[in-house]
Amino acid sequence: MDTLFAANSLAEFFQALLALVGFPVSAPIAHVIAVVTHVALVVGWFGLPAGLFIWAERKISARIQDRLGPTRVGGKFGWLQSLADGVKLIQKEDLVPKDADGLMFRMAPYIVVVASLAAYLALPFSDGWTAVALDTGLFLTLAVLSLEVLGVILAGYSSGSKWALFGAIRESAQMVSYEIPMALCALCPIVTAGTLNLNEVALLQSGGVWNWNILHPFNFFAFFVYFTCATASCKRAPFDLAEAESELVAGFLTEYSGFRWSLFFLAEYASMFLVSGLATVLFLGGWDDGLGVLASIKTASPNGAVSFLANAIGLLFFLVKASVLVCVQIWVRWTLPRLRIDQVMTTCLKYLIPISCFLFAGTVAYPLVLATMSGKTSIIGQPAGERLVQPKKAAGVSNAGATTESHLRITATGTEGSGR
Amino acid sequence: MTAEIILFWLFAFLTCAGAIMVAASQNVVRMAFSLVLTLGSTAVLFLLLGADFVGATQLLVYVGGTLVLLVFGVMLTATGPFTRIKSSPADAILSGLIGVVFLFIVASTVTAVNWDGENGIDQKIAMGAHAKAVEGGFNPTQQGNTTRPLGLSFLSLRADRDLKLDLPKESSAETNTAPVVPGVSVVMPGVMPPPKSPVPLSTGYLLPFEIVSVHLLVVLVGAAYLARTKRRATT
Amino acid sequence: MQPTPDKFLFISAVLFVCGVVCMTTKRNGIGILMGVELVLNAANLNFITFSRFTPLGLDGQVFSLFVIVLAAAEAAVALAIALNFYNNHLTIDVDRGDELHG
Numbered sequence: 001m002d003t004l005f006a007a008n009s010l011a012e013f014f015q016a017l018l019a020l021v022g023f024p025v026s027a028p029i030a031h032v033i034a035v036v037t038h039v040a041l042v043v044g045w046f047g048l049p050a051g052l053f054i055w056a057e058r059k060i061s062a063r064i065q066d067r068l069g070p071t072r073v074g075g076k077f078g079w080l081q082s083l084a085d086g087v088k089l090i091q092k093e094d095l096v097p098k099d100a101d102g103l104m105f106r107m108a109p110y111i112v113v114v115a116s117l118a119a120y121l122a123l124p125f126s127d128g129w130t131a132v133a134l135d136t137g138l139f140l141t142l143a144v145l146s147l148e149v150l151g152v153i154l155a156g157y158s159s160g161s162k163w164a165l166f167g168a169i170r171e172s173a174q175m176v177s178y179e180i181p182m183a184l185c186a187l188c189p190i191v192t193a194g195t196l197n198l199n200e201v202a203l204l205q206s207g208g209v210w211n212w213n214i215l216h217p218f219n220f221f222a223f224f225v226y227f228t229c230a231t232a233s234c235k236r237a238p239f240d241l242a243e244a245e246s247e248l249v250a251g252f253l254t255e256y257s258g259f260r261w262s263l264f265f266l267a268e269y270a271s272m273f274l275v276s277g278l279a280t281v282l283f284l285g286g287w288d289d290g291l292g293v294l295a296s297i298k299t300a301s302p303n304g305a306v307s308f309l310a311n312a313i314g315l316l317f318f319l320v321k322a323s324v325l326v327c328v329q330i331w332v333r334w335t336l337p338r339l340r341i342d343q344v345m346t347t348c349l350k351y352l353i354p355i356s357c358f359l360f361a362g363t364v365a366y367p368l369v370l371a372t373m374s375g376k377t378s379i380i381g382q383p384a385g386e387r388l389v390q391p392k393k394a395a396g397v398s399n400a401g402a403t404t405e406s407h408l409r410i411t412a413t414g415t416e417g418s419g420r
Numbered sequence: 421m422t423a424e425i426i427l428f429w430l431f432a433f434l435t436c437a438g439a440i441m442v443a444a445s446q447n448v449v450r451m452a453f454s455l456v457l458t459l460g461s462t463a464v465l466f467l468l469l470g471a472d473f474v475g476a477t478q479l480l481v482y483v484g485g486t487l488v489l490l491v492f493g494v495m496l497t498a499t500g501p502f503t504r505i506k507s508s509p510a511d512a513i514l515s516g517l518i519g520v521v522f523l524f525i526v527a528s529t530v531t532a533v534n535w536d537g538e539n540g541i542d543q544k545i546a547m548g549a550h551a552k553a554v555e556g557g558f559n560p561t562q563q564g565n566t567t568r569p570l571g572l573s574f575l576s577l578r579a580d581r582d583l584k585l586d587l588p589k590e591s592s593a594e595t596n597t598a599p600v601v602p603g604v605s606v607v608m609p610g611v612m613p614p615p616k617s618p619v620p621l622s623t624g625y626l627l628p629f630e631i632v633s634v635h636l637l638v639v640l641v642g643a644a645y646l647a648r649t650k651r652r653a654t655t
Numbered sequence: 656m657q658p659t660p661d662k663f664l665f666i667s668a669v670l671f672v673c674g675v676v677c678m679t680t681k682r683n684g685i686g687i688l689m690g691v692e693l694v695l696n697a698a699n700l701n702f703i704t705f706s707r708f709t710p711l712g713l714d715g716q717v718f719s720l721f722v723i724v725l726a727a728a729e730a731a732v733a734l735a736i737a738l739n740f741y742n743n744h745l746t747i748d749v750d751r752g753d754e755l756h757g
Contacts, residue, residue, distance in 0.1 A: 135565040140476040146484025439673035497741040519676040526668040639728040646735035
């Protein structure tokens with residue numbers, strides 16, 4: 001039973017669970033089961049709350065514009081408006097324009113949706129609550145997220161329309177540039193933590209708000225640059241040049257209607273939540289409550305039902321933090337005017353890339369300089385190397401626990417070593 | 421028939437189908453799409469081979485970067501919607517025939533080697549005398565944790581050669597005589613004595629890494645210079 | 656249980672041959688570039704396969720990383736050349752670039 005609660009990932013959880021029930025399975029099969037379950041959960045999450053976020057966007061935008069927003073469908077606050085929209089969109093005729101490249105036109109929405117959902121593979125929702133605990137977590141997430149651009153470009157090109165083509169060209173230029181500062185700023189907390197594994201990055205920040213990466217002076221600025229670039233990578237205003245409805249009709253979406261159009265929206269809200277979740281894990285302590293309560297509970301009883309419950313509460317903290325960031329994106333969209341394409345490119349190439357390069361170099365040099373001057377690698381909170389990290393003992397479930405332990409030891413000594 | 425085998429065959433099929441579509445298609449954007457399929461499936465094959473960092477790099481650099489650049493180029497150089505520049509059928513048939521013959525030659529060399537069995541690969545192409553063919557390769561535990569060893573090797577330290585991190589049998593034999601914690605000796609070689617290795621310390625890849633960085637910078641400047649807008653002389 | 660190396664090498668052979676055929680038959684400059692990418696990928700797959708199944712070890716993965724990086728650089732330069740070609744000839748058909756033909 002202990003192995004069940006001590007699992008490092010969903011895959012190990014299923015392996016332990018099935019072994020308990022009496023059907024022991026091998027690691028690859030457990031991985032496949034875990035991935036399928038995770039994707040089903042995520043798709044369920046976006047069947048329900050893509051609706052929720054779209055509803056939230058309508059209500060928030062309405063309030064910002066001094067309106068009421070949806071008020072009729074399903075009660076006073078229009079709770080079921082998104083469901084009604086969804087039913088309407090699915091009923092619509094699936095049009096493919098005569099001049100379009102039919103196959104590519106039909107495939108493009110699926111590429112976008114698959115890319116943005118597959119990026120959830122390595123995102124931890126709570127301690128060990130991830131589909132596959134990958135050692136290259138952040139790297140793979142960014143890689144998969146970058147595939148989404150390709151779907152948008154194909155959609156724009158295959159539509160056979162000038163507006164769509166303009167949207168696609170703008171999107172490709174914008175995305176290829178904004179990926180660079182986004183990745184550089186996401187690397188800053190990685191350098192602080194010393195591992196690419198997202199679960200370990202969040203684990204090293206647990207134990208109180210003073211341990212969060214956002215209080216690290218360079219990571220503080222990196223967070224804002226990252227969030228700006230992430231907004232741009234989700235094609236959200238003020239960076240929604242690809243669909244700029246006042247100049248380009250609807251950009252790459254011009255020829256789409258009905259179900260395929262709604263797939264693009266599903267993907268947009270999915271990736272909004274994903275980049276917000278990444279920001280939460282990297283900068284805002286992940287599932288940590290900020291006072292160290294959950295962390296001390298888990299230190300007191302590392303394995304077992306209590307720690308499992310603490311993880312479940314941590315999940316709520318994670319969801320709240322990420323949802324707040326999504327709401328910030330909605331807020332920004334309805335308050336800032338859209339930039340011109342040259343302003344978008346100038347912002348990225350002339351300002352964000354140099355700033356993020358400086359922040360990255362600063363994050364690397366910071367512990368060295370600080371250790372030489374004061375003998376400690378951080379001002380606020382404990383240095384990352386001294387934080388107590390409980391390596392999990394997943395007895396009987398391969399030797400993943402041992403691997404994590406040795407990695408954390410490398411991490412710890414690495415930060416100390418850089419202090420010498 | 422394990423899950424790994426099923427995944428292998430699925431992505432092997434996708435890789436080959438995409439590659440053939442790239443060679444057969446006349447529409448450049450469809451070629452780009454097939455190339456996405458091929459490169460993405462190859463990335464999955466890399467993951468199956470335990471090279472997770474290379475697989476992720478393949479996705480990030482190739483599919484997310486290079487291919488977007490190529491499609492961008494297609495859009496900038498198209499004279500009309502969906503332009504096709506067809507090659508003559510005779511050329512296509514001839515090159516297809518040559519391709520099949522070529523594939524036959526290459527494939528026959530692959531199948532000519534006895535990969536497993538008593539006189540298998542370990543006696544024919546194994547470089548080190550002490551190494552078993554299948555067990556001595558990288559990542560024998562199929563964990564796919566290559567990020568750290570790769571990073572160390574770019575800093576001129578070979579985790580698998582110098583420190584024996586990935587050869588569990590030999591390192592356990594060493595820990596019997598002297599307790600060596602792998603992580604500590606990785607970061608602080610001055611504090612803990614490095615474990616004895618049968619081969620002299622290898623050099624790693626610091627210099628090639630630096631050369632590639634400078635090379636990338638030069639290429640960046642060169643490409644920007646080449647692609648800059650010029651006034652056409654004939655207008 | 657893992658597939659044997661010859662299967663991976665066969666896939667790599669298919670990639671290589673498709674890339675060569677693509678390079679020889681396409682007249683579109685960017686199509687030729689795609690052929691080059693296929694060939695480089697075949698080489699990468701070989702490197703990774705041998706790194707997994709032979710004592711080549713980490714070297715194979717490092718080499719394939721270098722190949723990926725250099726392929727990206729090559730694509731950038733080749734694309735710049737293709738754009739220049741288009742500026743001068745108003746087409747991307749490489750058969751039209753025959754000014755130096757004697």
